[in-house]
Amino acid sequence: MMKKFLSFFTDIIILLLIVAAAADFSAEGASEPKLQKIRIPDMYDPTCLYLPYIADSLGYFEEEGTKAVFTGVIPAGQHVAAVVAGTNDVGAMHINRTIVGIAGGAKLKVVVAEAETTKEFPHMEYIALETSDIKDPNDLSGKRVGVTSVGGCNEYTPYEWLKKAVAIDDPRGKFEFVIVPPGNLEVALRTREVDVIGVHGHPYDIFERGGVKVVFDDYDVWANVGGAAPYYFREDFIKKNPDAVKAFVNAISRAAEWTNEHQQEARVFQAKRLNLEPKQVAVLYYVADGIIKPETVQMWADLLLKYGEIKKPVDISRVYTNEFNKNARDKAQK
Secondary structure, eight states: OHHHHHHHHHHHHHHHHHHHHHHHHHHHHHHSOOOEEEEEEEOSSTTBOOHHHHHHHTTHHHHTTEEEEEEEEOOGGGHHHHHHHTSOSOBOSOHHHHHHHHHTTOOEEEEEOOBOOOSSSOSEEEEEETTOOOOSGGGGTTOEEEESSSSHHHHHHHHHHHHHHSOOSOOTTSSEEEEOOTTOHHHHHHTTSOSEEEEESOOHHHHHHOSEEEEEEHHHHHTTSSOOOOEEEEHHHHHHOHHHHHHHHHHHHHHHHHHHHOHHHHHHHHHHHHTOOGGGOBOOOBOTTOOOOHHHHHHHHHHHHHTTSSSSOOOGGGTBOOTTOHHHHHHHHO
């Protein structure tokens, strides 16, 4: 009888210990912060360095209290639609695509800058074969320009380069755009399917193979005002998740600063992630503080109106905000 009682008592003690341990484990798990998931599209052109990949590789998203969920590749022209539809939380691509979407009624807001054109690191380069007779804007007339999509910087950079040097009111129709799938621009150029190709960043691997030259870039057209590819959210997402937006802005700003100082390492990160060679990844100059420049937004809003892609002027305060950027707040307080 005593043995049975001791056995029963022992079983009770063990059970209590298990329950206590489980309670401790549960409490410990509950104390861990729950990371806010942010759905981000993958980069449609793997040869362009993508700051969300860098922020993810460096652990910046989790350090800021968010978790990046990459949703797959979508065409560049569908980024706005995907955010509006709610299949992605974040959109990217050039500021001009965002302005067009907002002008069309999309309730979006740009919250953090990404790339910025510099003389050393232009946002776009237009490249021809070394044997090409294209030397100045006049030579572009009648030529075929290969790009991955029309609209925005792909289209308006060569228009404005032509207008800058040639006294014409409307450069449209003076040359032909040829749509080339991402990854096939070099082949299209070398097989003379096109006379010029427009690429984002400097394609180190193409120049390593030789026989090509830069004809012009967006710095030649707009200096450091033109290039801008910021990130945006839906306005309702921002209203419901302001802390997640702040965390995303902080992570991207940190990744931009790190990338500017560690360009080769950043190329290696992305190359490893996408099964590329580092030399295939083009880097730009990134806005280290993430602050959006109003003059860049205004320039593109004016240009889109001029070419008829939007029908009436857009108040740029509808397009962007720096309120979630602690760097902007710090500067405002100084």
